[in-house]
Amino acid sequence: xxxxxxxxxxxxxxxxxxxxxxxxxxxxxxxxxxxxxxxxxxxxxxxxxxxxxxxxxxxxxxxxxxxxxxxxxxxxxxxxxxxxxxxxxxxxxxxxxxxxxxxxxxxxxxxxxxxxxxxxxxxxxxxxxxxxxxxxxxxxxxxxxxxxxxxxxxxxxxxxxxxxxxxxxxxxxxxxxxxxxxxxxxxxxxxxxxxxxxxxxxxxxxxxxxxxxxxxxxxxxxxxxxxxxxxxxxxxxxxxxxxxxxxxxxxxxxxxxxxxxxxxxxxxx
Amino acid sequence: xxxxxxxxxxxxxxxxxxxxxxxxxxxxxxxxxxxxxxxxxxxxxxxxxxxxxxxxxxxxxxxxxxxxxxxxxxxxxxxxxxxxxxxxxxxxxxxxxxxxxxxxxxxxxxxxxxxxxxxxxxxxxxxxxxxxxxxxxxxxxxxxxxxxxxxxxxxxxxxxxxxxxxxxxxxxxxxxxxxxxxxxxxxxxxxxxxxxxxxxxxxxxxxxxxxxxxxxxxxxxxxxxxxxxxxxxxxxxxxxxxxxxxxxxxxxxxxxxxxxxxxxxxxxxxxxxxxxxxxxxxxxxxxxxxxxxxxxxxxxxxxxxxxxxxxxxxxxxxxxxxxxxxxxxxxxxx
Numbered sequence: 001x002x003x004x005x006x007x008x009x010x011x012x013x014x015x016x017x018x019x020x021x022x023x024x025x026x027x028x029x030x031x032x033x034x035x036x037x038x039x040x041x042x043x044x045x046x047x048x049x050x051x052x053x054x055x056x057x058x059x060x061x062x063x064x065x066x067x068x069x070x071x072x073x074x075x076x077x078x079x080x081x082x083x084x085x086x087x088x089x090x091x092x093x094x095x096x097x098x099x100x101x102x103x104x105x106x107x108x109x110x111x112x113x114x115x116x117x118x119x120x121x122x123x124x125x126x127x128x129x130x131x132x133x134x135x136x137x138x139x140x141x142x143x144x145x146x147x148x149x150x151x152x153x154x155x156x157x158x159x160x161x162x163x164x165x166x167x168x169x170x171x172x173x174x175x176x177x178x179x180x181x182x183x184x185x186x187x188x189x190x191x192x193x194x195x196x197x198x199x200x201x202x203x204x205x206x207x208x209x210x211x212x213x214x215x216x217x218x219x220x221x222x223x224x225x226x227x228x229x230x231x232x233x234x235x236x237x238x239x240x241x242x243x244x245x246x247x248x249x250x251x252x253x254x255x256x257x258x259x260x261x262x263x264x265x266x267x268x269x
Numbered sequence: 270x271x272x273x274x275x276x277x278x279x280x281x282x283x284x285x286x287x288x289x290x291x292x293x294x295x296x297x298x299x300x301x302x303x304x305x306x307x308x309x310x311x312x313x314x315x316x317x318x319x320x321x322x323x324x325x326x327x328x329x330x331x332x333x334x335x336x337x338x339x340x341x342x343x344x345x346x347x348x349x350x351x352x353x354x355x356x357x358x359x360x361x362x363x364x365x366x367x368x369x370x371x372x373x374x375x376x377x378x379x380x381x382x383x384x385x386x387x388x389x390x391x392x393x394x395x396x397x398x399x400x401x402x403x404x405x406x407x408x409x410x411x412x413x414x415x416x417x418x419x420x421x422x423x424x425x426x427x428x429x430x431x432x433x434x435x436x437x438x439x440x441x442x443x444x445x446x447x448x449x450x451x452x453x454x455x456x457x458x459x460x461x462x463x464x465x466x467x468x469x470x471x472x473x474x475x476x477x478x479x480x481x482x483x484x485x486x487x488x489x490x491x492x493x494x495x496x497x498x499x500x501x502x503x504x505x506x507x508x509x510x511x512x513x514x515x516x517x518x519x520x521x522x523x524x525x526x527x528x529x530x531x532x533x534x535x536x537x538x539x540x541x542x543x544x545x546x547x548x549x550x551x552x553x554x555x556x557x558x559x560x561x562x563x564x565x566x567x568x569x570x571x572x573x574x575x576x577x578x579x580x581x582x583x584x585x586x587x588x589x590x591x592x593x594x595x596x597x598x599x600x601x602x603x
Binding site for chain 2: 006008012092094101102104
């Protein structure tokens with residue numbers, strides 16, 4: 001039982017939900033392309049895609065945009081997803097029944113947020129597949145898969161923070177993610193929209209503590225993948241692994257306290 | 270063996286903010302002020318009280334949703350405060366008839382979700398869902414395949430009960446399970462609860478429906494402003510505020526003839542009786558008897574009147590109701 005049963009239940013829940021909300025399902029599948037159109041437009045604001053390529057320092061800007069944007073959004077999305085799952089259950093009135101299942105609420109919001117993030121990611125990957133195949137061929141798919149692996153890795157350091165965002169949003173009785181203000185900051189520090197080197201020095205320093213920036217770096221390496229860069233990818237993987245440990249040990253220790261406060265205040269309505 | 274449910278000296282206060290952001294002030298609302306009660310195995314216990322009395326707060330604490338400021342709640346000996354996961358394995362909960370499900374999912378999909386969450390899976394889960402759907406009668410009316418948003422209130426209540434029974438828990442905690450239901454649907458739910466109790470499940474319900482409490486509950490705790498102000502079986506509670514039932518009999522004839530009947534009743538049954546009115550050749554007699562003795566007294570009176578050739582115009586029995594108890598107790602507290 002435990003996190004596995006939560007993960008399974010919540011994955012099934014979302015698949016049933018998509019099956020019974022067909023218009024919503026189509027829109028969910030279309031949005032990655034909408035984002036890409038915006039980002040390509042942003043890219044051409046550099047003058048041309050060639051200029052954009054040079055300023056980003058990648059050989060395959062389309063793949064980079066495909067990958068890094070979904071990487072950054074999905075990696076940061078774990079925070080939003082965990083918080084929105086908790087809010088959603090409160091709106092529906094299902095939260096008391098989640099809380100009276102034999103799991104801790106903190107375990108639930110983390111496992112459920114992960115389920116939502118991974119499902120979103122899997123759907124994005126499947127939806128982007130034809131686009132990547134068209135622009136970058138089978139090699140692009142291979143690179144995209146590599147990025148996906150890094151994305152999954154990159155989400156994990158933020159898992160406990162997602163749990164804290166969920167508990168905090170429930171406790172202050174706001175109807176949105178109270179830690180949502182972090183997302184634009186995390187995206188800025190990730191280097192997905194602007195190369196980190198053009199940011200002020202203090203922000204460049206801060207970006208070193210942001211896991212998403214390493215995932216974006218991995219996406220960038222994958223987009224320019226050449227022999228010899230594998231070592232760099234491993235280095236990124238090690239850094240992210242260290243962050244998973246550091247962030248989650250601290251986060252999970254804090255979550256226990258948050259759960260007690262939540263039960264003391266009453267968060268179901 | 271520990272009791273199914275024990276509430277031990279529960280205290281809970283909420284801080285509410287009144288007024289605006291700048292000139293507002295914090296108000297402390299004492300929701301529970303030392304609530305204690307227990308529910309035995311196979312017993313239906315009703316928490317009866319007006320709105321805001323603390324019923325829902327009490328059951329939320331027992332169901333591990335809230336931590337009290339003081340006191341503890343225990344389910345089968347496990348503490349709701351310190352061992353919530355153990356308690357959750359033993360309870361089935363129903364907190365609202367109208368909400369609490371995924372609107373776009375069918376009844377069966379909703380139950381599957383909660384079943385998976387409760388650790389059931391595969392064939393065992395399918396069988397359990399079929400069983401509970403049949404138990405609450407939703408299978409006969411297509412409730413399993415209908416989306417929650419398309420269900421009537423009665424169907425939603427049945428689905429809520431089906432979810433509470435999904436993991437076959439020994440203890441059910443139900444907050445106003447028939448609120449807003451039409452009489453036939455409420456009757457279905459009540460008969461299901463009776464059946465569950467006869468199978469040994471312990472049931473704690475909150476309600477402010479006096480009739481429901483009277484016919485459903487083995488014992489009742491009346492709660493008002495965060496305190497249990499009376500507790501006992503419906504009969505015990507009624508006896509505590511009104512010791513006697515009144516029998517009113519109107520007979521045609523003079524007061525002298527009525528007096529003969531009254532004397533006979535006093536002598537034979539040893540109960541208080543008297544003439545409470547006389548007008549236009551009819552007399553009204555009132556007899557006070559202990560609850561449960563009404564039929565015996567009425568039969569004796571009618572038989573004596575008949576033997577004297579006195580015609581009885583009408584008769585009625587006024588028994589104390591749980592509503593009398595409730596209103597009197599709550600009014601006594603101001």
